[in-house]
Amino acid sequence: MTQVRTRFAPSPTGFIHLGNIRSALYPWAFARATGGEFILRIEDTDLERSSQAAVDVIIEGMAWLGLDHDEGPFYQMQRMDRYKAVLADMLEAGHVYPCYMSMAELDALRERQMAAKEKPRYDGTWRPEPGKSLPPVPAGVQPVLRFKNPQGGVVAWEDKVKGLIEIRNDELDDLVIARPDGTPTYNFCVVVDDIDMSITHVIRGDDHVNNTPRQINIFRALGKEPPVYAHLPTVLNELGEKMSKRNGAKPVTQFRDEGYLPEAMVNYLARLGWSHGDDEIFSRQQFLEWFNLDHLGRSAAQFDETKLRWVNAQHLKAMDDEALAALVSTQLLRNGITADERLPHICGLFKDRCDTTVALAHWAAAFYADITPNAEERTQHVTDAVRPALADLAEKLVDCVWDKASIGAAIKEVLTAHGLKMPQLAMPVRVLVMGTAQTPSLDAVLALQKQQTVLQRLKNA
Known part of the structure; x- marks a missing residue:
């Protein structure tokens, strides 16, 4: 074959x-x-x-x-x-044969054919055939070359x-295959x-x-x-x-x-x-x-x-997190942000809620650049009632081992001490640290943020 x-x-x-x-x-x-x-x-x-x-x-x-x-x-x-x-x-x-029909002649031919309700097409004036005498070659005209299309059959x-x-x-006329x-x-x-x-x-x-x-x-x-x-x-x-x-x-x-x-x-x-x-x-x-x-x-x-x-x-x-991070890193660089070794883990945590690497880079930017919390969400969640708990959490996180389990334990202690349910504390922390109330699991997000960044952002409560 x-x-x-x-x-x-x-x-x-x-x-x-x-x-x-x-x-x-x-x-x-x-x-x-x-x-x-x-x-x-x-x-x-x-x-x-x-x-x-x-x-x-x-x-x-x-x-x-x-x-x-x-x-x-x-x-x-x-x-x-x-x-x-x-x-x-x-x-x-x-x-192939030379055809000396000018554009003006061709246009006139088409007009006559259309007036007679015929399909406009070249009529073979210059096509050589046995026993056919061709018109005299006009002086100073460069011909086009036309292909002698077979006649009859399909x-x-x-x-x-x-x-x-x-x-x-017969539906096909003699095609121009070279210009003048x-x-x-x-x-x-x-x-x-x-x-x-x-x-x-x-x-x-x-x-x-x-x-x-x-x-x-x-x-x-x-x-x-x-x-x-x-x-x-x-x-x-x-x-x-x-x-x-x-x-x-x-x-x-x-x-x-x-x-x-x-x-x-x-x-x-x-x-x-x-x-x-x-x-x-x-x-x-x-x-x-x-x-x-x-x-x-x-x-x-x-x-x-x-x-x-x-x-x-x-x-x-x-997609593999490392491979995805390479693409997200390119998107971040466009915005002047250089990522670090945390990026594959950030991609792994956020990729389920994204449909493009641009959306993923938007989330990742919060780990590398300053954020401005959503004003509406800040007003809704960062209230006077929750500020003492936020201050308490910030204090506990100062000496915390910086991993998901230890951060999770510190959050639980604050919830118990202040009699709060998880969303009452998690929402304001997310708004302050990530700029928005909707993120993946809070302990996982905070563990990927730098400790100093988290403490600094919580102080803005």
């Missing part, structure tokens, strides 16, 4: 978003699941709209998600000589998502790349379905069999529109900055168009063990940030 070779071929004309990256996830997963190879190709022939910044986000976003490529990135603009050599061969073989392929697709050749300045066009470059890179499976968005019959005909003109195609349904945004930069889609790297985990993102994205029974939460390893092209969904998937946050929270809870 031929080795599987897949590719992701984005155009760097805007920052890559989740809808785009899902089109990278499936070919990557298929290559990894089958022991194949995954190739990264940058389709940068749109010089006006392509930017290096967009290329950087593609590479950075894929690296963050762990979508490693085996070859590339290849850049189409660096392959122009190869395309032109193939064009020259096709011209010689009679698969182009058919068994799409791994959509099933059998058939298009009549000689630069080749998208549909042609893609075919040459896929041949040169021995691509076996093309897994891409269904906005490319209309390009596929044209590409298949070019493959066959070049004496090659086309790859297997799988056209993925669109990813919709939360309003049910196609996800795009215009509709406010965020760059993939923004999710990293907002505290999402790469493992959670891969888990969530995998489910936007593929499923394994009812499994909602799974590891990258499980995904690769399960993934195949037979369970790709046919209907559009809708992005839901609430669901993404839930998936992220599940992965956060399951």
